[in-house]
Amino acid sequence: SMDSEGVQALIRNKEDDFKIVLNTLYKIARNILQNPLEEKFRSIKIVSKAFQEKILPFDGAIQCLLEMGFKEDGDRFTLFSETKLDDLEEIYKQLMNAEKVTLKKNLSPSLKKSQEEILPRCVNVWRFYCKKVPFYWCKLHIGFCSSLISFRLKSHLRHTAMYENKSLQQKARAVIPIVELNTRTEKRLREETNQDFSEFSNYQYCFLLELLHWFKYEFFTWTNQPPCTSCPESEKYSIGMLPPSDEDLLWGASRVEGYTCSNCNKILRFPRYNHPEKLLETRTGRCGEWANCFTLICKSMAYDARHVLDWTDHVWTEVFIVSMDRWLHCDSCENVCDKPLMYEQGWNKKLSLIVAADHEHIVDVTRRYTRDVNAVEIRRNKMFDSDWLKSTIRELNETTRLSMTQARKEKLRNRQLNEEKELSSVKTETGGEYEGRTSGSLAWRLARGETDKVKDGKSKMETCEVIRPSEDEIKSGMLTLEYSSSLDKYTRITDNNKSYDGWKSLVYCHQDVMKKVEQDWKQTYICRKEDTSVGYISWRVELPNTCLLTHVELCVKDSVFEQGHVSWLLTTDKTTHIVKSGKKNNTRTPYFNNNQFKLVHAFLRGENWQHAQLFREPLNTSEISFNVKVLWKQK
Incomplete structure (x- = not known):
């Protein structure tokens, strides 16, 4: 296996x-x-x-x-x-x-x-799930793959029952700054809607947005590796899985990741707690811990909330908003609400099965998160029988509703009918869903394929512009482009000084970088976004087949402070050249062996997101921070 x-x-x-x-x-x-x-x-x-x-x-x-x-x-x-x-x-x-x-x-x-x-038809299912369920299930014969899926569904439904514990909800409410969030909600309503902030329909939704923001930026933290109390700045290296203690098992942490401190060699433990009460104390983890704790937080604030399990390894929350009469997707890791296409369109996930559950029911909500229903169905058909899944979910729901009142059953039935109608429609939302994942280290996101990287190795970013020579430039054999950071404008010197506004307008792709304007220091530059480890930006020039690239002249400007670092790279389809970092860099690259395109890359690193800067200029100047000249000859 x-x-x-x-x-x-x-x-x-x-x-x-x-x-x-x-x-x-x-x-x-x-x-x-x-x-x-x-x-x-x-x-x-x-x-x-x-x-x-x-x-x-x-x-x-x-x-x-x-x-x-x-x-x-x-x-x-x-x-x-x-x-x-x-x-x-x-x-x-x-x-x-x-x-x-x-x-x-x-x-x-x-x-x-x-x-x-x-x-057996289920061989692919067995391979797919062998790391998603407890060890002993992985050793079962592949003919029992339906049992594996059924086990996860039952486990998922059973887990959500703990959110109904009134004592646990009270502990959750105790950590929420309810008065402060109410104040922020009222301010949001006045500023954004200009409506009566006491109206429940608006208030419920806006409070949810404030709750998401608070949870992401003020309450919970992301853990890539556990910190060393003796050497907080040192590197930590994985040493595999460690045996769980009795206390770990008490809080559902059957998996304990082990790390060692590079400085003092101390062994560090990272238990993956699965009990939300413990998470109210630790306030850290990865997406599993985030969704687990946030779902409890929502339940404690009297929201109808469901815990959502994605078979391609992610979890989040859905919250029912009364005024909208529908369930809203809420990802606490990303501080994102009601953008269900984010995973397919932004994270490049190949979705197959997504289920949402609370203590009363479990629902296949996959269609809420996809535009490409046909592709999803093809993947599902390779994994399980659709009729079997529907039957299994129906049986589980019938069991949970045995003790319900008739009024509650009727209310859930009406919700279910509305949701089925919504799920049967094709998703057409645009904007926002296309962002890649931001939580977790860059290496981890690249490994999972959840950044803006797509399968062919290019990047699917907010902009994906390719610079191609005009007819006049082709005849002249030269393309010259300049960028001024203070003006935030490109100028195409060899194309009648044509201008392009905005640093993104000619960028081929970028990841975790932004334009920063310091009004107090009167400076502007491009730097990393906060809470990111690496920033990346590139520009691409393509030549027609009739042109033979001869050389490239590149002049760039960057500024670094303390531990900041900027790396420049010049590549074609066959060659790679490192451009040394410095205040100003000039490189003249010789004959390129008939390469038809080139890429200029910049990588920004450092402990502080502002300590690696591209194109730093005073606001009141028109200096040129970036100049690229491409020369070629006709074949």
Whole structure:
């Protein structure tokens, strides 16, 4: 069996892409296993050509590195010498097994059909769920895959019952600044709606928005790695899973992640608590802990709230708003409300099954979160029988409603009918849903494919502009472009000084960067967004096939403070050139071997998000911070 999520994702790549990334990971693993004391084999630069071309573009590749034991280490991924090689050896074996699995795809049609008739239809389900349920379920025969799904549904429904505990709700209310949130809600209503803030219909929705914002920015925190109390600034490295203590098990933490401090070698524990009462105390975790605690918070404020489970590994909350007569998607990790297409359109998730549950019912809400219903149905048909799922959910709901009053049953039935009508419609919302994930480290998000990265290795960003020469520029053999940060404007010198307003207007792609204006210091620049580890921005120039690229002149300006760092990179389809950071940089790149496009990349890093800046200029000047000149000749 293949328990690795990364290896399973690798198999889903195209055959040629799979071979490329498989050979790359083979080489990385073999070099380390054969030369365990050689440090050079344990580090991979993010800006290296091999990483950019043979790892980053492919689904599952970064996840495999992380599962091997590699950690994000500044501008590289490193397998530290303290890390045991057991995980790396296991992933290496699973890669070998994955290669055998892919050979089955190339069997003759008759033999392939024969195997499909022999093997149970649920083999894909078993592989998919083997890491999503307790260990002993993973060892069951693949013919019991329906039991695995049924087990998760029952467990999900059973878990939501604890949110109804009145004592627990009272503890949750005790940590919520209700008076302050009421004040903020009233202010929001006055400023945004100009309506009577005492009106319940508006108040219920606006209070929910304030509750989300408070939970995200003032109450709960995200944990990538547990902190070391002795050395808070030191690096922490994973050492695998640790055995849970009795107290861990008491609060539902059967999984305990282990880390070691690079400075004092202290062993650090990160129990993955599954009980919301404990989470009111710890106030930290990843998406599982966030959704778990936030759902309780909503229930304690008298909202009808459901805990939502996505089979592609994410959880969130749905809240019923009376005035809208519908359930609203609420992701506390992202501080996002009512943007259900965010996961499919922004995070690039290949959705299959999403269920929402409270103590009274469980609902298949997958259609709320997709535009591409046909693609979702194809994935579902490979996993389970749709009629079986409907029957299973219906039986579970009938059991929960045995003790309900007739009035409550009628109310739920009306809600269910309205929801079925809503779910049957095609989603057409636009704007906002297309943002990539912001919670978690960049490496973790890249590994999960939940940034704005799409399958071909490009980035699906807010803007995706390609700079192409005009007819006059093609004849002249030159394209010159300038950018002024103080004016926030590009000027195309070689195209009759044509101007483009806004730093995004000619950007090919960007991730976690923004334009900052300091009114007090009268300065403006581009920097990272807050609470991010790496910022990225790039510009792309493409030439027609009739042009032969000869060289590029590049002049950039950046400013760094304290531990800030900016890396510049110039790439084409066959070459990569590092541009040294500094106040001003000039590079003249020689003959490019008939490459038809080029990319200028900038990476911004540092402990403080403002300490790495691009194009810093006084507001009252018109300096040029970015100048690129591309020259070519006709074939």
